[in-house]
Amino acid sequence: MATLNSSEYKKLVLQPWAADSTKMAVLEKVVSQLSLNPQSEEYLTLDLPGLFALPPGGLTKAQLEGHSNALRSALNKSNRLKSASALGKLLDFLRNRELFTDPDFWADFQSRRAADQQRRLMSAVSDLESETPLRTLSRGQALRRLAALGLDGLDPSLLSQHGFAVFDDLRPPVEGELSRLRSTWGPVRDKHGSDYPTVFHLMVLGRQNPPVKARCVDELSVGGKPVTSTDIEQSHAQALRTRDSNAVQDAAKFLAELKRVRDPETLRRVAFATVWERAKQQLSQGIPSVRVAKGLCSSGLDELDAVRIVAAVAEAGNGPGNSGVGVEAVREALAQGKNERARRTLEALKEDPQTVEERRELATRIEERARDKARALSDYESAMTREDYAQARSRLQDALQIDADDSAVEELLVSLPLPAPRPTLRPTESGVLVEWNGVGEGAHYDVYRSVNGVASTQARLAESLAELAFTDAEAPVGEQLRYAVVAARPGGISSAEGHADIVHLPVPKAVSAKARASDILVSWVVPPQTNGVKVRTLTLDAPPETTHVQDSTTFHMSGADIGRMYRFEVSAVYLTSGGPQESPAVTATATPRGEVRPVTDLTVTAAGSGPGLEARWSQSRGAVTELWAMPISAGQPPAVGTVLTSSEASASGLFPLRSTILAPGDHHMTARLHTLEGPHVVVPLTCGESGFLVGVATVAGNAPPVAHAAAERFGDRVRLTWTWPGGNYDALVRWRSGAAEEQVRVTKSSYGQHGAVYLPNAAEVSQIGVITMARTNSAPWVSQRVDVPFASYTGPVITYTSRIAKSLLGRARVELTVTGAHGTGSHDVGVYFASGTTMPARANQARHISTLTVDCSRGASQHHTVDLGRVRGPFWIRLFCDDGRVTVRDPKTSSLKG
Amino acid sequence: MSNTVYGIDLGTTYSAIARINEQEMAEVIKNFEGQDTTPSALFFESEDNVVIGAEAKRGALADPDNSCLLIKREMGTDYAVQYQGKDYTPESLSALILRAMVDAANEATGEDVDQVVITVPAYFGTQEREATRQAGQIAQLNVVGIVTEPVAAALSIGIRSEGAQTIMVYDLGGGTFDTTVMKVDSGKVEVVGIDGSRTLGGADWDEAMVQLLLERFKAEAGANAEGCEADDEFLLDLQLKAEETKKSLTRKHDVKVSLRWESAKVSLTITRADFEAATAHLVNQTLEIAERTVKNAQQKEPGLTIDRVLLVGGSSRMPMISEALRNTLNWEPENTDFDLAVAKGAAIYGQAHIEEILSSDGEELPETTGNESKFFLGGARSLSVKNVLARGLGVQFVREASGDPYVHFFAHANGTIPCEPAPIDAQTVADQQTHVELSLYEQAGDQESENVTDNRELKSVDLPFAKPMPKESPVRILITITTEGLVRLKAEDPESGNSVELEATVSQLDEQQVQEAASQVSSLSLRS
Structure with a gap:
């Protein structure tokens, strides 16, 4: 049996276990459990043969003893590693229970472990069911969960036998994929969700059917069709x-x-990003993941894609109350094109078992980007040696897209030559x-100019301009000019020049046309280089x-028609290398x-109808006259025959009146003016060659009108009353009496004497008007008219004459001649008697003494005598109509008095 | 009758008014504030007082509930809104703007003009044009003509006798975008193709700038900026600064912007490059539409090439527009009066109309001894304008096999008008059919679609038969389209001689509603 190699053991077991926090957590939990409960078989969660590097095949007790010593030595050598410390404790525990050196312990360890795992698996399934309602896990999630539940190393696909779906890890979308579409996607997402619930509804709008089974995780398809x-x-x-x-x-x-x-994979990532975004938003609102997934399905998303995405979003820490700041910050930095910041942020993150995979993936991505940036910078160097500035700029911009914070790259970019400006000339x-x-x-x-294409004539006209325009006041006339503009940043390389050409043909200046009588003189100023x-x-x-006028700066036209407009377009002619050319014309x-x-x-009167004034005057043919005015109190108008400019007219206190020509004619003019408040002097100013010619002024202006004007019959007269306006005014009363026009001027004091104005022959009176007049020392006046309604009576009329006679004995009688007219049938009229000096105005102010029946149909007269008896004067006799339907017109008042 | 007519550019964000002056030149009449253009903004101070123009725009930012902006986008729709307790339609709101413009112009000129020509975007359909005309009527103006904005812009540049040219007008206004290809010659304008977008304009660039400023502010201010988007006053400040910044970047490369919200105080630098990156997608959209317009024009007239490109509309001033046209489409755009060209062109059109030297059906007017050359027509003696249909027109039929309804287009967008399309020989679809329903539709999308729901029904009428007819009995439909896009249909039953006519003058408001609106508008006190 080979002896345990402590270096190998350290490399293969101790170090990896020490670096894996999940594994260490499991190991420490086992050690802790065993120390609390020595009888526990918690060690079955660990692959002890692997952890203790037991050689395969059955070992004898002695061999196990020897191995145990070698282990102890190896663990001691690596006692700084936390895995060594934990394993040392475990080894001690097994040795103390005499398990480590028992060959039987090892003989059925694996079968006992498998049974234990099965038991733990069932327990884990039960725990996972409550934690993951979607019953969906990525492979990475499953491994972590199982390891945390003491099932380290178990194949996650075993979970699928218990109703769980285990799929490949899903990476969250990179921010950049949706950002360039965000400005158009945002309005659709935010405002039209009911019309287009998902991006798929838009992507397959052309298929005419709402999307079903839309997929975006492994492929982009709808209803099985890509x-x-x-x-x-x-x-x-x-x-x-x-x-x-x-x-x-x-x-x-x-769309x-x-x-x-155009790239199908990018399209898929766009769709994926929109669904991820929606799931993230809903989970952060606290909506349960099951509901979020169901919502996505009902919007047309494939069920598996929906649960996978929701599960991945939740796992990524985008559930409620979980901001997932760490790796998110790295992702954000990457999305913003800040690779270095992403690297630094990643390095600063704490070790987190939950995000191990993610961090590894991010680190890989960061390295890839760093290599891309290095390649871009290398390409920049090559381009610079070739002076291919466009390529150099492009590669620097690529490098900046990877690392926007790299100020060194920015400086390189700034120092590159700028694109050539494009000048335009005018x-x-x-x-x-x-x-x-x-x-x-x-x-x-910088701005340069050359003449006729000759390089040696090039001159710099301006340099280091920050603005985008320059005027060449000394441009050679009549020549082909080329203007070149070059751009540069301070310390940078100049751009290529952008240029434009022009043949400089200055337009004539000070072009004017003046008419005198029927002659017109056109004049101008042109540079000496012109050919007329x-x-x-x-x-x-x-x-x-x-x-074509040469050698002169004027053109004379005679015999022009008075009042007709003539237009002159004047253009300068230049002899250029390309032949004669004309400048643009000035009119x-x-x-x-x-x-x-x-x-x-000039007369100014009140308008015939409606408000305002009407002005009339005559003028010579073709003349144009304006009406100006000034308040009477402002002084005297300019003298007739004076010539004024408009500013002189204004300075004298005049202002122009707005008028509408009512009946334009060759000589006689009528215009409507707006109302003038208060009396004004109106002055006609006729346009002449050198200004306005002052004409004869007139006074006009609307004094404030009278108010509450009313007219009523009073005996054989019309009684007219009104309220005067404030100020010093008279009134002019105008009316028609039969066919004749009448008028009377009334002062305030004369009105005040009677409290009214009386108009004779009431039966003939119509069209009463009252005009307020301004008091002026000279000149006629005009003011606004107030029409006073008064209708002549047109019903039956009874007129009568009265003669009162007295006898020597003091008995009086009245002889009446009564005539009825303008009516039908007979009407009763009463004869009334009143004593005193005041004539009765109404029947109830007198005593009824007799009734006469008058036939109004034929206009015939009747004579009546009424005996008054012995009466003392003064007294009055007057007739009133009893039924009120007849107008009784009284004779002279004197004849009614006795 | 007065011989003056005003041309009014009734814009989405700004309006202008012009006339032909004594020197026979088109001149814009300044408003009370001395400006050439007046914001198309209304502010309802009270039930009876309305403010129009720059002051209304300022009021709109502070009190949006009583303000109305961008009303042109709703013309031709049934959009209804209340201000200060009273109901208004897009027609009556536009009428208030028209009335204020005309009153100010009359005050400035001392005249009492009530004849006007009003411009509309080229892509406005029948309903929108009629709504514009009614707005003029409600304002108690005599609308002598409606002319499209690109045609007006072409007229304003004073087409002189330089020979025939094909021009493209690229009109990027405050709220809408128009492209038009037309052939012009001395005294002649013939529209070949039109396109555009009713929801693309300077307002979108403003919104992009607002988002850019907001993003930068939040990035700089961090947690201190949390909640700023819910603060109306902050958003108001943001909008004002966004518009100023956008305008400044037309002249400068970068602009400093200071923003403040609660304890967060940030100074940002926005460069032209930042703005261009944030709005590249908007520029792309305009380029796509411009290219589409030329392509459609070339399909109509093979071999057509663009000689000149005119930039119209205030938003075209942005350097990114001319750069994009140059770099992407290889066009050299020319500047015009930008925001004044359309009003001036409308005045020219109107003057030609009232001097009876305008032909709007493309036919040249006969030479008479009374016709002299007109300075405002670039020396021509008369003006001939030929237009195209803005939207396709069709009739609803039923598919024989499936019985499904569909719209058959007898006239297409960009077809020249006036015209008389070929008669349609249709058939009855069932035995014992007693009548046929004739439904006239107008294209309601940017492009034609046969789906009935994708189109707008203009009018429907029944043609009764003298007796029940068997299936497949013939019905002939005769069609005429006038110079203003007015459609007349006549359906004939050949057997009985019965016929029915249908004229599509379509409007949201009927005669009585127009009069009521006129009465409502005239009772308001306007201030501008």
Whole structure:
């Protein structure tokens, strides 16, 4: 029998056991159990022959004794290892119970161990059932759980005999796979979950049927049929055909981006990532894993995929209250392209039996990326030696994608030559404007110019510009110019030059067209290098005419029509190496106005109907007149015949009135103006060559109107009342009396004397209006009119004359001549008597003394005499209609008084 | 009648208004704040007061419940919303924006114009265009025309007599993305192909910037940032800074952003490269759509090549757009007025319309002695615009074998209009059939689909037969499509001579609802 080799023993048993925390936990638990209960057979959970490196085949007691001593020696040599310490205790326990040296103990150890394992397995199954309701475990999970339950080394697939599904380990998705689609996936996921519960619903939109048995763990398929980029294209086309809605729009955007993913494995990882994300979110909300898995199935996911993913998410520490910070941080760093940070974070993680596999996998990934970065940097070096800067940039960017925090790589990138800028050129009045696109952060630009393609003429016009434009004010005229722009960062290599060409043809400056009478003078300024100027004349009803003007800076046109607009397009002609060329044209317009005369007949009145004012005047043909105004209190307007610019007009206190021309004519103009508050001087200003020509002003403006205007019959008159506005105003009352227009001016004081205004011949009165007038020292006035409703009565009318006679004996009688008209039938009218100096206004203010029946149908007159008896004056006799349906018109008041 | 018409670019995020001025040039009219564009934002201060424009946008960030943004995305749908206790539709909300724009323009010009041309994206279907027209009616405007945004943009660059060219308009606005291929010549615009996305625009770039800032903030602030996403005020600050940062990166390579939440105070540097990486997928989507547009145009006109590429829409200013077009598609895009081109083009279109020198069916107008060359038309005497159908149109049939319904398309997206597709000879499907139901559908997805549920029913009508007809009796369907995409169908029973006509002017609101909305809008006090 070979002697135990302690070095080999240390290498093969002690060290691996010491490094494996799961195994150590089991070993220590056994030792602990045995120390508590020496009769326990807890050691059956361990592979003792393997742990103690027993040679195969039966050993005698002596051989076992010898082996035991060799073990003790080996364990002592490695007593720093915790495994050696634990195994030493175990060895002591077995020796003390005289088991280690008993050949019978070892003979049936394995069979007893198998029986014990079976028993433990059943117990483990029972424990696992309650801990893993999905009855689904990855291989790694199963191994760890079994080891923790004292079944280290047991094949996890045994669990499948007890209703558990054991599958290959699932790695969580890498963040980067979904990130570039996140901006289009996010709206679909967050807003349209009811339309598209899973990404599969979008991926197979083109198949017209909702997805069933969708798989994304080992393959990407729906209903057993693979999902490929063709499906994505068809789904996108289907989205475009579907009736428009916000959900369809967002779905189409996502599918348009997904179409760019051509690699089938990447498509699978995208789908996997979305399902992982959903499971993670729901588990973190505390939803039981069984329910999460069921939810995924009912959304169309294959059942096995659903349980595998949910189990893996839960195991990855994404269950409720478990943030899984350690390895997650490493993954996040990797996803962010920070390989070094990922490495450092991984190294800083504590040993955690739960994440051993994961950490190993991450470490492998980190190493792979580090190698990729090294390769990228090596390629960069090669590219630099070849001066292939595009390739060098590309490889540095690849390296930065792996390690975004590597400032050294960043510096290398910054020092590379930038891409050539692309300049554009534009002629302006100040020169040639050179503009270009920005090519990188921190870049500065130099601008060069050469003439006619001759390299020796190249001059640097500007250097180290930070802005993206430059104006060459001294650009040679009429020459073919090339502008080149070069970019560089401080300390970096300059870019190749970007260039653009232009033939510099400056446009004419100070182009103007002035009309005087029927002549128009066009003038301009051009550089001395021009070969004249072309003037193109455009106007209505005439074909354009072009004139080439040389050796002059003006063009004269005579015989222009007054009032017609003429447009002149002026372009400079240059003789270049390519022949004569014209600059872009500059336009000026002119409209001859003829002799301009001031307006002398402006009137401004209240508008015929509605608010506002109406202005009328006459002007010469082709003239344009504006109406300006100033408050009366602002002073005197400019004198007639003065010529003003608009700023001088404003400075004098005038402001322009907004007007609408109602009836444009050649000479007579009518315009509507807005209401002016308060009296104003309105001044007509006629446009002339050198400014506005001041015409004869008029006063206008709406004084505040009277309020509460009312009219009523009062005897044979109309009694008109109103409330005056504040301020110093008179009123003008206008009305129609029959066919005639009447008016009367009323001052506040005269109104105040009677408290009203009385209009005669009430029967004939209509269309009463009251206009408030501003008091002015000169000039006519105008103001707003208030119409006062008053309708002439059109029913039956009784008129009468009255003559009161008295006898010498003091007896009085009244002789009445009564006439009825404008009606049908007869009406009773009462004769009333009142004593005193006040005429009765109503029947109830007098005494009824007689009733007359008057026929109103024929207009015939009747005579009546009423004896009044002996009465003392003064007294009144008046007629009132008893039934109120007839208008009784009284004669002169004096005839009613006795 | 006034001889002025306003062109209005009613945008998803910004609107603009323009006219042809006395110099016969298209000019944008500034708003009360002196800006060329007005945010398409509404803020309901109270039941009767509405604020529109920049102030509304500021109010929207602080009080989103009483604010309305991006309403253009809901045009043509039955989207209903309440503000301050009152109901509003997309049409009436857009009407408020239109009214405010026109009032401000009238105030600025001193005129009293009510004639307008309003632009719509090229991919707007029948319902969306009708909704836009109704918005104008509700605003009590006289809508003299609806023109597509790419056509308007092409008009605004002043196509001069340089010979025929094929141009691609790449219009990336605040909320939507349009691509159009058209052939242009002096006074002529012919659309060949259109495409786009109604949910892709500057707002998506803003959202990407918000996410980028949030991610960086959380990474820097660590645990101190926990819960910040639930804080409305923090998110509001984030949104404002995101938009500013996005705009700054148009001019600069990097921008410093300071963010603060509770005890966490972080200063971030966002580079243009960071932003481009975070939005690469958005740029990719626009490139895919642009390529698709050209491909479809080439299928229609083999050999077609793009001579010019115009960038339109404020979001096209981002350098990443022109870089991507250059590097990926080898195109050299040209800048335009970006966010003003469409309004100017609409003014040009409108002016041509009211001067009666516009032909919208592609036919040239006869030369008359009264027609002079127009500066705003680049020297041409008239304007001819030929359009294409935005969405396919079809009729529902039933499969003989299975009895399953399906939609048969008689006109396809990008087909030239006006047109008269070939008549459809259909048959009855059962014995003793007493009538046939004619259902007109419009394509509702980005591409055609035969499934009935993938399409939108525009209108249905019954054609009764004089007597019950046997199976397989013929029914002839005649179709006409007008210049504005209006469809007229006539179905005839040859035996009896009976016929029924169907005109698809489709809208969400009927006449009475439009009038009620007009009354509601006119009662509101607008401030901008």
